[in-house]
Amino acid sequence: MLFNSLTFVVFFVVVVTAYWSIHSWIARKNLLVTASYVFYGAWNPPFAALLFSTTAMDFWLGRQIAKAKDKPSRRAWLVGSVCMNLSMLGFFKYGNFLLENFQWILARIGIIYHPPHLDILLPVGISFYTFHSLSYTLDIYRGVLQPTRSLRDFVLAVSFFPQLVAGPIVRAGDFLPQLVRPPALRIGQFMWGLLLMTLGLFEKIVLADTMLAGSADRIFGYAGPLVALDSWLGVMAFAGQIFFDFAGYSTCAIGAALCLGFHLKDNFRFPYAAIGFSDFWRRWHISLSTFLRDYLYIPLGGNQVRPMRAAINLVIVMFLGGLWHGAAWTFVVWGLLHGSYLVIERVIRVLFENKPWANNSATRTLAWFATYGAVCIAWVFFRASDFTIATRMLGGMFGGHAHGDAILSTREILQVAIVTAFMIAAHWTLRESNIETAVTRLPRWAVTTAWALMASAIILTQGTSNAFIYFQF
């Protein structure tokens, strides 16, 4: 079920009304489990069984890890959990990709092999809920979490519908403690949740789908060479689209959770105001970047190893981060580009950090500009469905097509330019702050007007229930 659908509106009203009408905390949690499985099953009911089986297995494995008396046994149970989760992910998400690449490798050594194309339907949000569930056994193994005694609580932690299919990646350790005591209904929190849901839907329906998606789709779908202006605008449109799409989903999730009395952490913090790539990754998809940091980068040695080893670790982490997004080499290149950016940034910091000009406003502006430009270049690989398109786009962006075509209308150019300028200005304004502070400081009439305008724009836009981009991951 999509947040931007009528079904969700009705579903949410029914669930919230029932939830706050019930006194028993146990019954409320049962309601949320049922609602979450209905929410998920509304895409494809059999996949709800897959979700449950993964969750139940990790619940059991978590207990085994905690019960194990020595480290090798604990590790063996953890390996079991990691293998179970990753093999599920591997089969559904990477099955055909692996077969195709295996075929390619065999062909290089002269063996002709035609594997059958597996007709696998990708369960929505499998990458997200696998990580929700995996965080539980990983944290028990790390000794920072004790297993819960309640299967129902763990099932709810993994499947809680606001964050189930497209994040944020909520760790069991962050959610389970919230299931101990029933939250109280607080009007301010509930209304703030509704305002965040309005903001999230506005970002998705109005800004991502209406103002930017059309231009990005046309540019990336065009089969011929493009002039530099159109190429750059197409990439900038996609940069804005993916931010508003994904941040919009996260904002909706945080808002919906607040309406039910739960607290989810921020997943985005104005990433297009980032100065440098490490700053970017502290602001973009925070729940994934911290997940990869804590469960991959730090176990690999983190910053406590030689600089060369740390650089290799960074690239490995970003390579896997890219692959997490999709079973395609374009995503791998996107991840490797970001890994390279992070390594280059480290080198630059070592070389120039103590220079007097390193932190002046001109340098910072230049660094921001370079960060935004490099992030946009990486987006080309994220959006392009193959390297031919990516190469053509880069050719257009860097003036390789002197006689390229211009395909954007003036209206589209204005839309992309205005929304991008608005987005960057907003990110810069709120760079060191947060939206809660901004809303508290704004005059009441401004909050009222902004909320009413966003809600009216959503109604006017109507939406066509376009799926969120991150559903496919």
Added chain:
Amino acid sequence: MPSSTSNFNRILRLPRLFFRPPTEAESVHGGPPLEFERPIPQIPWRGITVVVVLVVIAAACAWEFYCRSIGYGPTLNDDEDLWTMTRQRVTPESIVIIGDSRGWYDLDLDELQKGLGKRPVQLAMGGGCGYPVLADLANDKTFHGTIICSFVPWLFFAPPGSPPMERGEKAVRRSHTQTPAQRTSEYFAMPLEEHVAFLKQQDLTLEQLLKRLPIPNRPNALVPPRLPPYFGTVDRERRARMIEECARGEKLATTIQQIWLPIFTPPPPPSYIPKDVFMAKIKDAIEKRFRDTIEAVEKLRARGGKIVFVRLPVSGGLKVLEDQATPRNRTWDPLLQGTRAPGIYFEDFPELAGFNCPEWSHLSAGDSVEFSKRLVPHLRAALGL
């Protein structure tokens, strides 16, 4: 605590006020305590919410009133979910109308039911190519009914990847992959769309309103032609009817006439492919469509199904353009020869040829009833009923 949460807090720089030590009860799970609570802006929420709700309701009512005052009325949006619901009504022996918007507007289900003995299922779609639907029905092993296929060459031979082809493919794909959530949303949407005039996705969304802004384009920009504004209604059976304002043949109709011409004019070859290569590709695509159509018709016929192609009325400058760009002897005649299927070309019969399309491409709602009545004997003859 060595958890990531503490790092996270440092990164977020959230006020200390929002963190508190864990209670005893919370330590049941033993892990990172509940040390994160989202800050809630302290503003007068009740007052703000009441004002927002009132303003949004007032704005929606004003917009609805304005839309009705300029001629819009409530109607269903013809999207993939409505098409899918209609597709699900197809039974093994159904009579099914497929093809483009002429089959959608010009054929009256009541008259066809009276004349053919069964109520047809309307699967033709505006701006759509009929081939994906034909192929889908041909591949549906349970179907052995009758297909009435509206034929507009420009749309039927649309190449893969073109908007008409994508429209048909998207609808067929949705019918195979529709989720329970999508079906439920359609059930919720229909009563709303039947009562609210501004819920019109093809005309009154923010995107469509922005597209209407009179902003000149760069002289060399390859911008797709504009699509026509709202001129018809759709009901739950997907029966399309032209609205009166358009049927009168006044300003709305003349505006649409001028919109059809660029849409039906073959575009110049793309700059990045040599013209002869492009023309060869188009030729191959058309030949392939002929072959695929023949194969689909044979599959259908092998199961006892029937098909009749119909060329429905077209008028004015659009008829001149279609006759030039897609002449009968290069489209209609080879199609019938190849498929060995019966066909009804409106110009061949005086009782079908005398209709005028107000906006050059479709019949008015009134004329569609009369036209269908006159078409029935020809359909019966063609289908051997």
